[in-house]
Amino acid sequence: MKKAQQEAYKRDYAQAKAEGKPFFPYAIYKDHIVAILCFAWIIGMAIWHRVEIGRPIYEATTDFVPRPEWYFFFLFELLKIFKGENFLTPVIMATFIVPNVLMALLVLTPFIDRTPERRLEKRPFAMAVAMIIFTSLAWLTYKGATSEAASGALTFEPQDDNTELAAKVIAANGCQSCHVIGAGGGNLGPNLNTIGNQKRGVQWHIDHLKAPSSKVPGSPMPPFASLSEPDLKALATVLDGLGTTYQVK
Numbered sequence: 001m002k003k004a005q006q007e008a009y010k011r012d013y014a015q016a017k018a019e020g021k022p023f024f025p026y027a028i029y030k031d032h033i034v035a036i037l038c039f040a041w042i043i044g045m046a047i048w049h050r051v052e053i054g055r056p057i058y059e060a061t062t063d064f065v066p067r068p069e070w071y072f073f074f075l076f077e078l079l080k081i082f083k084g085e086n087f088l089t090p091v092i093m094a095t096f097i098v099p100n101v102l103m104a105l106l107v108l109t110p111f112i113d114r115t116p117e118r119r120l121e122k123r124p125f126a127m128a129v130a131m132i133i134f135t136s137l138a139w140l141t142y143k144g145a146t147s148e149a150a151s152g153a154l155t156f157e158p159q160d161d162n163t164e165l166a167a168k169v170i171a172a173n174g175c176q177s178c179h180v181i182g183a184g185g186g187n188l189g190p191n192l193n194t195i196g197n198q199k200r201g202v203q204w205h206i207d208h209l210k211a212p213s214s215k216v217p218g219s220p221m222p223p224f225a226s227l228s229e230p231d232l233k234a235l236a237t238v239l240d241g242l243g244t245t246y247q248v249k
């Protein structure tokens with residue numbers, strides 16, 4: 001800080017101190033009044049408006065695709081940016097590393113940014129960084145809110161009884177909340193569009209679907225042991241031929 005700035009600041013401060021009201025109890029008192037009014041408003045709305053609780057949980061459901069609350073959409077979308085064969089990469093990057101690095105930078109800002117200027121137009125760099133962060137958050141939230149959990153609309157070529165059944169089973173079991181199949185899907189599990197190239201065999205897929213960890217120790221994929229034999233067989237046949245015998249659209 002330059003000498004003149006320092007003196008100007010001290011002058012302003014002394015004046016504010018002489019004329020202003022003290023933080024305690026004045027500001028605290030005002031804060032309390034506002035907080036109480038806010039709570040009264042929320043409680044009033046809850047009583048007046050009857051909050052809807054929704055349908056009871058149906059535990060046996062298999063087609064529920066979980067979606068986060070709106071204020072987590074940016075994290076939800078961030079997960080998709082760090083896609084990779086390794087399912088842990090997006091989780092570690094998007095829920096731990098990126099948010100924590102940003103938080104650490106926020107905490108360190110007063111130590112890094114030592115300028116005494118407060119006016120926005122005198123702080124183009126800080127403004128630009130803030131704008132970039134808020135724009136990215138808004139954009140990610142928008143993308144997360146509008147991204148469809150892809151399901152149902154799968155078509156396989158060539159079509160046969162197996163592909164018809166497999167498309168239904170995939171839609172009903174939410175495979176695409178974790179896997180890209182066709183054009184869309186999640187990235188917690190590997191992209192399955194060319195899984196047939198691995199030539200694992202139909203039986204491997206049946207066993208893996210029934211109990212993923214029996215084939216891939218520690219697999220986080222949920223078991224689909226309740227699928228019927230014909231469903232499993234059709235799904236496994238299509239999976240084993242995806243990218244070779246069958247193409248997906």
Ligand code: HEC
Nearest residue numbers: 087173174175178188189190212216219220221222224239
């Ligand atoms: C909760 C997320 C999740 C769901 C839902 C899910 N999977 Fe998976 N899946 C994974 C993960 C993670 C892996 C990687 C570990 C493994 O191979 O078991 C995986 C692996 C696989 C593999 C082996 C891929 C490879 O490259 O080795 C196949 C095939 C597969 N899943 C098919 C399915 C099908 C079909 C469904 C729906 C019936 C499904 N998955 C539902 C998470 C999921």
